[in-house]
Amino acid sequence: MVKTTIEVDDDLWRRFSLIVLRERGERKKNEVIVEILSNYVEQRGLSVDSQQLEYIMRIEDEREAFLKIRDKLLRDPLYTGKYVAVFQGAVVGCDEKKERLAENVYEKYGYVPIYIDKVAPSERRVEIPSPELAIP
Amino acid sequence: MKYSFEYIPPAPSLKVKLTNPFSNRSLELHAKLDTGADMTVLPQNAIGKLRLIPASRISISSLDGREVWRYTYFVNLSFHNFEYRMVEVISAKRRDTLLGRDILNRLKTILDGKNLSFSLHDP
Numbered sequence: 616m617v618k619t620t621i622e623v624d625d626d627l628w629r630r631f632s633l634i635v636l637r638e639r640g641e642r643k644k645n646e647v648i649v650e651i652l653s654n655y656v657e658q659r660g661l662s663v664d665s666q667q668l669e670y671i672m673r674i675e676d677e678r679e680a681f682l683k684i685r686d687k688l689l690r691d692p693l694y695t696g697k698y699v700a701v702f703q704g705a706v707v708g709c710d711e712k713k714e715r716l717a718e719n720v721y722e723k724y725g726y727v728p729i730y731i732d733k734v735a736p737s738e739r740r741v742e743i744p745s746p747e748l749a750i751p
Numbered sequence: 752m753k754y755s756f757e758y759i760p761p762a763p764s765l766k767v768k769l770t771n772p773f774s775n776r777s778l779e780l781h782a783k784l785d786t787g788a789d790m791t792v793l794p795q796n797a798i799g800k801l802r803l804i805p806a807s808r809i810s811i812s813s814l815d816g817r818e819v820w821r822y823t824y825f826v827n828l829s830f831h832n833f834e835y836r837m838v839e840v841i842s843a844k845r846r847d848t849l850l851g852r853d854i855l856n857r858l859k860t861i862l863d864g865k866n867l868s869f870s871l872h873d874p
């Protein structure tokens with residue numbers, strides 16, 4: 616467990632305290648703050664086991680390398696609009712089809728964290744409107 | 752194929768086999784056909800069981816328009832006589848799999864809601 620101190624605006628804290636008191640009762644603010652932190656982590660896809668977390672940290676490093684060179688790749692007709700694979704900070708593959716690219720780079724470098732993304736001005740967005748199932 | 756009565760109302764659902772592309776780890780799960788989903792979604796615990804490695808990060812827009820990040824994974828997917836290699840999927844806190852349009856658009860799907868049955872063809 617970590618004990619930490621944060622600075623919060625007086626009015627915001629009063630409102631927060633009032634809501635928690637009304638909804639949960641006395642001495643429940645800590646519980647609600649932990650819930651808020653957990654949801655924040657969950658929304659960013661990081662509520663995973665330690666092995667997955669390690670893979671994700673490595674993927675985030677490769678993603679950072681990709682973002683640093685994205686503008687350069689966008690100006691290059693060899694890469695723009697295609698998928699690239701970034702491994703150890705460098706582009707190691709490029710293909711119009713992400714499935715083929717993934718297969719090729721995993722076969723060449725092993726099944727390790729390799730970042731694969733489309734060379735486009737903004738990040739990929741998808742819609743999954745189906746409500747998630749509440750597990751009792 | 753018959754609709755599954757595990758959903759209310761009943762929904763087109765089938766058993767799919769998911770396999771790690773670089774090992775023999777595999778899982779069989781129920782998957783609901785979901786034409787509203789842009790891509791296929793796996794239950795979160797399937798990622799660990801299959802020992803999949805993340806490959807990318809995308810932004811997901813959900814029912815209420817909220818945007819969240821999700822990591823993507825490549826997996827082999829098969830059902831009936833259909834087999835797809837290196838399908839990019841995401842995971843979510845669900846019990847079932849959602850078979851999205853990334854897979855459904857490769858097939859001819861006929862939904863007969865009146866008779867609670869459906870069929871899949873690759874003409």
